[in-house]
Amino acid sequence: MSLESAATLAAPVSRPNALPKMTGENVGVFYGAKQALFDVNLKIEQFNVTSLIGPSGCGKSTFLRSLNRMNDTIDGCRVTGKINLDEDDIYDPSIDVVELRARVGMVFQKPNPFPKSIYENVAYGPKIHGIARNKADLDEIVHSSLRRAGLWNEVKDRLQEPGTGLSGGQQQRLCIARAIATKPEVLLMDEPCSALDPIATAVIEELIDELRENFTIVIVTHSMQQAARVSQKTAFFHLGKLIEEGKTEDIFTNPKNKQTQDYITGRIG
């Protein structure tokens, strides 16, 4: 199947009047003296999946990590410009980064379950944020998160077993369950399928489409088929700059920029 037909056939239609959930204005990121991201302006639409594509080192992961300020954990990293979540500037000194990360959850490239039981993995976020009022409440959150992550049927009988004992694809869905258990508004995914086999990848892609009902999702991916299948909006990054963004079907069928066209047809990257 060619890229174009993948985009037109499989990509779900974007919501007609989607509101911007997050907006980046002139976002720049520096690692020490080196600038990794230049003047990015991007709107992330609510309840849509936005995919960030581009060759390695193009700054797409850097941009993703600046959306929940995970860049703060890197020594010497500095962010300029402005990023808003709804009305709030997330780099404003009055914003508590802990609260921000509870609203903007993240799933990483490599599944990273904690060395705890499956139950404790999912209950971790709700516990530290005091979301559950009592044990029954917590149970309900854990169970529903696992259900929404499509993992419930596989683990319901072994919730007390270590999360590290699951298969790679199951671990990644556990991490998704863990992220949605804190009831975030936005879910960031940094190449969530790159460590998984095609079958586990298909399961996660399906899951992403279901999660769109309740969450705004931003996904970084190296697979253009994946971007075409799961996202409604696509942004193409190259050498730290945002080259082109728009509706996924437009980007893949009718790119305006030469570089974008070269990339999606496999000539660069």
Next chain:
Amino acid sequence: MSAGWVVAIVLAIGALAYFFAAQRARVQRDGTDRSKEVAHSLPTYHGWLAFIFATVPALLVFLVVSSISAGLLDSRIRSEVTAHIADPAAASLSIGIVRNASNALTQLDLSGANVPTSYAALRDMATSAGISLAESGEDYMVPLAAGVNADAGVHKLIGQGLTLLLALAGAALAYSRIRLRLRARNQVERVVLWSLLAASTVAVLTTVGIILSMLGETIHFFSDVNPLTFFFGTVWDPRFAAAGSSGSEGQFGLIPLLMGTLYIALVSMLFAVPVGLMAAVYMGEYASNRVRSTVKPLLELLAGIPTIVYGIFAVVTLGPFFRDLSAALAGGFSFIQAQSVFTAGIVMGVMLIPVVSSLSDDVITAVPRAMRDGSLALGATRSETIRKVILPAALPGIVGALLLTASRAIGETMIVVLAAGVAARINFNPFEAMTTITVKIVNQLTGDLEFNSPQTLVAFALGLTLFTLTLGMNVYALYIVRKYREQYE
């Protein structure tokens, strides 16, 4: 010719063998058409092989002959002395005198007809040459000493001749074996492998040797003292007897020493573990690179201070300070003694801080970054991440580190010798003096002693007990660390 000369000559033969063998290999290689036949090894490998052939067997034989000779001479002295003296204790004294006499003869360069006939005459000659000999020697010892020297000369000649012959033979053999296709490289590699193996065996064999020597003396001790009264006795009162006399029975109860050891170790761990762990968490999780790169080496500098210095610090500074402080707090009566479990424990704790922090820091930084990111991305604070994710993940390693630290605390000697006191008693007040196994080993072995009374032999039993204790803890620590290592990855 002294042993040093023999070794030097063997090495010189080896060097020449290296040179000529390499040269021969080079000539063979250059004289062959490369397209028809290729040399297997570089000329230097042929050289090294010749060096090994020349030196290794020769030096091994030299070592073996020398040790056989020493054994033969020893047994000759022993058999002739025991023919004169029956009592084993006196005989061992006389054996020493004969050895000294034969040394004196060598140094005075006396042999054959020059040897004086009476011990007194020999002693006078030795004294005038600045060599002191015991007074109680007898005349039969002089010809014996001279005879031993003559034997030694013969042995030496045989050994040295054999060694040099072997070196030359080895060099010649290696030289004659050189062929284009000889696998000299593989043979040299094999020798390298064996010598590496031998080096690593040294540590293991030493451990075995330590255990065996202690075990022998310990069994000796337990033939005098009932093991039950040793392991379960609650009174430590060894009663040193005057040298030579016997009959005064001591009591060798291990319990007060063991309790003192464990109590002081406990106090030191109570101090060192929280401080060290917090330092490790700060180093691993909070400190910026700049702070870390200065503070960490400084902290580890503490581990390089000799423990006797800590002991001096305890006894000169900290002990009196605590004593005066407690006097001020209690209004005149100092409830902390200058030498006490408390003082020793605190100082030992300071010594252990770098051990705890360095080991735990390694364990904490080994927790993958993905764990931290995962927790932070869920909106956990740094300290929540540390408490709920990193420390639990690192816990097995930390427990292992703490066990290793505890065995250090139990085996520590110089701090407690100075700071804990020598009073062997069962006591629960940390502000009073107690003593440890290591202190008593030092006590029992200080001075000019013969290892034949329970008073000195008990030191070996104590040492073996201590060794077993710390070995057990180390093995358990390694077991824990290994068992839980696969937690991540």
